[in-house]
Amino acid sequence: MKLKLAVLLAGIALATAVPLHEPSRDNHGAQVLRVKVTDLADLTYFAYLQSRTTLDFWTEPRALGEIDIMVRRWDLPMLKAVLLHRKLQYSIHIADVHRHLADMKEKHLQARTRAGDARMSWDAYYNYDEINAWLDSLAADYPSIATVTDVGTSYEGRTMKLLKLSTGQAVHAIFTDGGMHAREWIAPATVTYFIQQLVAGDGVGLLDDVDFYFMPSINPDGYAYTFTEDRLWRKTRSPNPGSPCVGTDPNRNWSFHWMEGGASDMPCSEIYAGPEPFSEVEMRVVRDQLLVLRPRVYLTFHSYSQLWMYPWGYTTDLPDNWEDMHSLAIAAVAALTAVHGTQYEVGSSSNTSYIAAGGSDDWALSVGGSEYAYTIELRDQGQYGFELPENLIIPTAEETWEGFKLIAQFIGHY
Ligand SMILES: [Zn+2]
Missing domain, CATH: 3.40.630.10 (Zn peptidases)
Incomplete structure (x- = not known):
C-alpha cells in the first residue's frame, strides 16, 4: 500500500511536469476541496504540489488553516487518496465547478441587464x-x-x-x-x-x-x-x-x-x-x-x-x-x-x-x-x-x- 501511494503521489507531480499538450481546463466534474491543514509538513507538501503540478489553489497554501484547491475530475481520485493517506480532513466545497460557473454566468448576465447602460x-x-x-x-x-x-x-x-x-x-x-x-x-x-x-x-x-x-x-x-x-x-x-x-x-x-x-x-x-x-x-x-x-x-x-x-x-x-x-x-x-x-x-x-x-x-x-x-x-x-x-x-x-x-x-x- 505504501509503495502504491508513493507512486500515486509521484503521479500527480510527474503527470503534468512536461506535458506535450496543454493540460485540459475542462471543469466538468471538477471539485473545490476545502482542506484543513494542521501540520507544517502538510503545508510544505501543498506548497510543493502548487509549484509542481497544475492543481489550482484558489487560496494559497497558508499558515495552518483551511485551503481551497480546485481539482479537475481526472486528478480527484489521486488527490483524495493523498488526503486519506496524510489523514487530512476535507470537505467538498464545490461539488461541480462547471455547473457552479454556469449558474453564476447566468447571474452575471441578469446583473448586467439590471444595471442598464450606465457607464x-x-x-x-x-x-x-x-x-x-x-x-x-x-x-x-x-x-x-x-x-x-x-x-x-x-x-x-x-x-x-x-x-x-x-x-x-x-x-x-x-x-x-x-x-x-x-x-x-x-x-x-x-x-x-x-x-x-x-x-x-x-x-x-x-x-x-x-x-x-x-x-x-x-x-x-x-x-x-x-x-x-x-x-x-x-x-x-x-x-x-x-x-x-x-x-x-x-x-x-x-x-x-x-x-x-x-x-x-x-x-x-x-x-x-x-x-x-x-x-x-x-x-x-x-x-x-x-x-x-x-x-x-x-x-x-x-x-x-x-x-x-x-x-x-x-x-x-x-x-x-x-x-x-x-x-x-x-x-x-x-x-x-x-x-x-x-x-x-x-x-x-x-x-x-x-x-x-x-x-x-x-x-x-x-x-x-x-x-x-x-x-x-x-x-x-x-x-x-x-x-x-x-x-x-x-x-x-x-x-x-x-x-x-x-x-x-x-x-x-x-
Ligand atoms: Zn491574486
Whole structure:
C-alpha cells in the first residue's frame, strides 16, 4: 500500500511536469476541496504540489488553516487518496465547478441587464474596455483633477491607462492597482469604486493632501479572457516557447528575490514565475510608472481571503519599518471592519501565507522605494470565492474604501 501511494503521489507531480499538450481546463466534474491543514509538513507538501503540478489553489497554501484547491475530475481520485493517506480532513466545497460557473454566468448576465447602460455602476462587473472607457470619461468630466495617460500596451495589444487624481497641492502619493490576477473580479470593481469616491464622493477633500494614481486592471489580456473564454484564468496570456501552456503568474514575476521560493519554473503551473524577472510586459509597464512616480504608498488589490498583508513575501524576515506598516494596517482594518463587521487578518505576506517571492509589494517597498506597501486580499473567505455576487460588490467596496481613506488621511498628515 505504501509503495502504491508513493507512486500515486509521484503521479500527480510527474503527470503534468512536461506535458506535450496543454493540460485540459475542462471543469466538468471538477471539485473545490476545502482542506484543513494542521501540520507544517502538510503545508510544505501543498506548497510543493502548487509549484509542481497544475492543481489550482484558489487560496494559497497558508499558515495552518483551511485551503481551497480546485481539482479537475481526472486528478480527484489521486488527490483524495493523498488526503486519506496524510489523514487530512476535507470537505467538498464545490461539488461541480462547471455547473457552479454556469449558474453564476447566468447571474452575471441578469446583473448586467439590471444595471442598464450606465457607464459604470457597482451592481455589475465590467469588462476591460468598459473600465478604460470609464477612465477616459473621468478625464472629460473632471478635467481640473483627473488626467488619463496611455502608459503601455499589453501582450495582446490592449491599452493600459494610468489615472491621476490631483489638485496640484499634495506632496505625497498613493499608487493603487488591481486585477493582477485575472479572475479576481472584485479587485478592479473595488478600485474603481475608490476612484468614484475621490472624484464625486466623500473622498473629494483628500485630494488637497494626497495625489492618487490608479491602474484598476493591470492584467488586461487575462481579465478579458475571463469574460470571454475561461472564468477561472489567473495568469497573463503570453505564450511560453517550448511549452503548450500559456501565461505567467504576474505576482511572481517581479525582480526582487525572483524565484527564491513559492514560485514555479514550470510554465503549466498557476504560479509560474516566467522565464526571467519582468518577462511580462504588463508588469514592466506598472514597474516603469512606479519608478517615475515613487509613490509613498503602494496598494495592490487581490481576492479572496480577507487579508491585509505587507512585505516580505520572499522571506519570513520582516522589513525594518514593519511596525509602522503593521500599525497602519491595523488601523485601516479597524475602519474597514466598523462598516459591516467583516474580519481581516493583518500580517506580513510570509507570515499570513506561505513564502512567495516575486510579488509586486516586495518590489515596491525595496526597489520602488515606497514606505508602505500592502497586498490586500478582498472578500470573501471562500463562500463565493472568485464569484462574489454582484450584490456584494458595494458592501465590499464601501468597507474597503474606509480602510483606504484612513491610509490616505494618515499619509496626508504625517
Ligand atoms: Zn491574486
